[in-house]
Amino acid sequence: MSAALLAMGLLSYWEFVVEPRRAQLRPAGPKTEEAEENTLADLGELLLWCGLPALALALGGGWWLTRKATEPVAALTRAAERVNEHNLREQLSRTGNGDELDRLTEVFNHMTERLDDSFQRIREFTLHASHELKTPLTVMHGELETWLGQENLATPDRQRLESELDEVQRLTTIVDGLTLLTKAGAGLVRLAREPVPLDELVREAAGDAQSLARPRRVTVQLGTCDPITVLGDRHRLRQLLLNLCDNAVKYAEEGGQVNLELLPANGAVEVVISNTGPGITPAVLARVFEPFFRGDASHSQRIEGCGLGLSIARWIAEAHQGTLEIHSEPGKLTTARARLPVASSGAVGP
Amino acid sequence: MRVLIIEDDKKTASFVRKAMQVEGFAVDVCHDGETGLAAAGVTPFDAIVLDIMLPGRDGLSVLKQLRRQGISTPVLLLSARGEVEERVEGLNAGADDYLPKPFVIAELAARVKALGRRGGESRASILRVADLTLDTTTRLAERGGAPIDLTVREYRLLEFLMRNPGRICGRMAILEKVWDYSFDPGSNLVDVNIMRLREKIDAGAERKLLRTVRGLGYLITDSP
Numbered sequence: 108m109s110a111a112l113l114a115m116g117l118l119s120y121w122e123f124v125v126e127p128r129r130a131q132l133r134p135a136g137p138k139t140e141e142a143e144e145n146t147l148a149d150l151g152e153l154l155l156w157c158g159l160p161a162l163a164l165a166l167g168g169g170w171w172l173t174r175k176a177t178e179p180v181a182a183l184t185r186a187a188e189r190v191n192e193h194n195l196r197e198q199l200s201r202t203g204n205g206d207e208l209d210r211l212t213e214v215f216n217h218m219t220e221r222l223d224d225s226f227q228r229i230r231e232f233t234l235h236a237s238h239e240l241k242t243p244l245t246v247m248h249g250e251l252e253t254w255l256g257q258e259n260l261a262t263p264d265r266q267r268l269e270s271e272l273d274e275v276q277r278l279t280t281i282v283d284g285l286t287l288l289t290k291a292g293a294g295l296v297r298l299a300r301e302p303v304p305l306d307e308l309v310r311e312a313a314g315d316a317q318s319l320a321r322p323r324r325v326t327v328q329l330g331t332c333d334p335i336t337v338l339g340d341r342h343r344l345r346q347l348l349l350n351l352c353d354n355a356v357k358y359a360e361e362g363g364q365v366n367l368e369l370l371p372a373n374g375a376v377e378v379v380i381s382n383t384g385p386g387i388t389p390a391v392l393a394r395v396f397e398p399f400f401r402g403d404a405s406h407s408q409r410i411e412g413c414g415l416g417l418s419i420a421r422w423i424a425e426a427h428q429g430t431l432e433i434h435s436e437p438g439k440l441t442t443a444r445a446r447l448p449v450a451s452s453g454a455v456g457p
Numbered sequence: 458m459r460v461l462i463i464e465d466d467k468k469t470a471s472f473v474r475k476a477m478q479v480e481g482f483a484v485d486v487c488h489d490g491e492t493g494l495a496a497a498g499v500t501p502f503d504a505i506v507l508d509i510m511l512p513g514r515d516g517l518s519v520l521k522q523l524r525r526q527g528i529s530t531p532v533l534l535l536s537a538r539g540e541v542e543e544r545v546e547g548l549n550a551g552a553d554d555y556l557p558k559p560f561v562i563a564e565l566a567a568r569v570k571a572l573g574r575r576g577g578e579s580r581a582s583i584l585r586v587a588d589l590t591l592d593t594t595t596r597l598a599e600r601g602g603a604p605i606d607l608t609v610r611e612y613r614l615l616e617f618l619m620r621n622p623g624r625i626c627g628r629m630a631i632l633e634k635v636w637d638y639s640f641d642p643g644s645n646l647v648d649v650n651i652m653r654l655r656e657k658i659d660a661g662a663e664r665k666l667l668r669t670v671r672g673l674g675y676l677i678t679d680s681p
Contacts, residue, residue: 234538237537237538238510238537238538241537241538241558241559242466242469242537242558244558244559245466245469245537245558245559245560246466246468246469246472247559248559248560248561249468249469249472249473249559249562250468250472251672252472252561252562252563252672252673253472253475253476253562255672255673269671269672272671272672272673273671273672275559275672276672279559280641280643283640283641284643286538297542314608314609314610315610315644315646318608318610318646318649318650318653319644319645319646319649321649321653322649322652342541342637342638342639342640345638345642346638346640346642346643349642349643349644349646350642350643350644353643353644413643415643416643419643
């Protein structure tokens with residue numbers, strides 16, 4: 108439609124502006140020079156008073172009609188942008204006139220309905236899966252503990268039961284991690300949103316890193332760490348920092364070094380945690396955030412862990428509208444950068 | 458002390474009952490919410506262990522109903538999900554404690570005991586186990602008269618263990634009391650700090666006080 112109007116505008120331009128000008132260039136026959144000059148002036152006026160307004164009208168009308176025609180599409184776009192896992196039940200209002208846009212709205216509504224069903228199923232699945240898995244784990248844990256409580260247990264038996272208890276705990280950690288990631292992936296984990304002094308959390312993480320590092324004679328250094336507040340979930344942010352420190356210490360070489368820094372970064376803040384050590388090859392680096400993925404180094408060096416830490420860490424960063432990236436210079440330094448938006452002074456509040 | 462256990466899984470209910478009986482408690486068991494609610498309304502219990510996921514009426518609803526009826530018996534919630542929000546919801550609904558599954562039975566027993574006493578752990582300002590003392594006002598630790606230099610975490614860890622002498626403190630309880638985590642953040646923080654604390658208080662001493670109970674937790678005890 109807008110194209111048609113634009114064409115009309117161009118046509119009127121042609122008619123009022125170009126055509127008269129061509130006419131005036133034509134040989135004028137018996138007309139005198141003076142008359143010819145008058146005609147030229149008339150034409151100039153005609154051009155000014157009719158051609159330009161017509162052009163403006165055509166362009167303005169075209170713009171208005173285009174807007175009007177695409178407004179429902181814009182509304183649909185806005186609605187699509189607003190959709191999240193909490194408002195899937197809200198349906199968009201339809202015009203009911205059966206045109207393409209009305210049909211599109213209907214399809215959109217059906218899609219959100221189906222999504223809502225899927226989210227519901229994921230909620231139920233995680234609820235049931237953790238319950239179904241944790242109940243036998245609780246029973247196994249309880250029975251092993253009861254056995255271990257017996258005074259007259261022979262040492263080999265005791266060791267076997269203890270080792271099984273360790274496995275039950277490992278399985279529990281995996282079930283917990285998987286449940287969290289499944290729910291997080293579906294956007295179903297609620298996070299607090301309160302002002303958190305990130306510098307304090309980084310200092311605390313440095314202290315924890317120090318105690319983790321001591322057995323491996325790794326040194327931990329805390330660099331720049333100026334007061335800064337972010338909006339978020341204190342406990343999850345602590346978990347993010349602890350996971351990164353834990354990794355940095357694990358993958359540093361014996362006697363190596365871990366550095367922590369909190370740096371302002373253009374409306375955001377970056378927690379930079381780096382460690383010396385063998386580093387990560389590009390092929391491995393591309394996959395480090397995948398659940399259960401563990402690089403060759405972790406197998407050869409017998410590094411403990413269930414392989415979910417970085418997946419969880421990345422989820423936490425992203426759930427805070429931030430990012431988590433890992434870079435590595437093999438043989439030198441591996442650096443994790445968690446970038447989080449800073450709380451603007453106006454946004455700070457309960 | 459009389460304890461009510463509301464837990465639908467028979468096996469879990471059975472070993473929880475045994476553990477409570479070992480502690481010398483009288484124990485009643487119900488396998489669903491409605492019966493549990495009825496039992497709590499009739500008998501004055503000293504503590505209730507309540508599972509959240511129950512057939513029919515779930516644990517949180519039982520808890521809310523109890524509080525609505527003016528029954529203020531301390532309640533410990535058990536949950537298979539162990540999620541932060543669920544814990545908050547439970548405590549808001551009037552629960553006194555919360556333990557994620559699977560739990561260490563010894564820890565459950567200790568917590569139930571603390572609920573029954575209502576006073577909780579010892580509030581003494583000078584804690585003593587054998588020749589190890591911890592002054593909680595000056596934050597000074599001494600073993601056989603020799604001062605021990607502790608970090609803030611190590612201090613809190615030692616205080617928690619010494620307030621529960623002879624009792625197994627599970628990893629989860631330590632993470633909660635010393636690190637203020639209500640979920641396992643996935644790290645061996647507890648183990649490395651215990652290791653360090655052990656070096657500081659037991660190294661060179663003939664009698665080792667800080668023990669590891671593999672798979673269950675740690676305890677400080679004077680007994681051999």
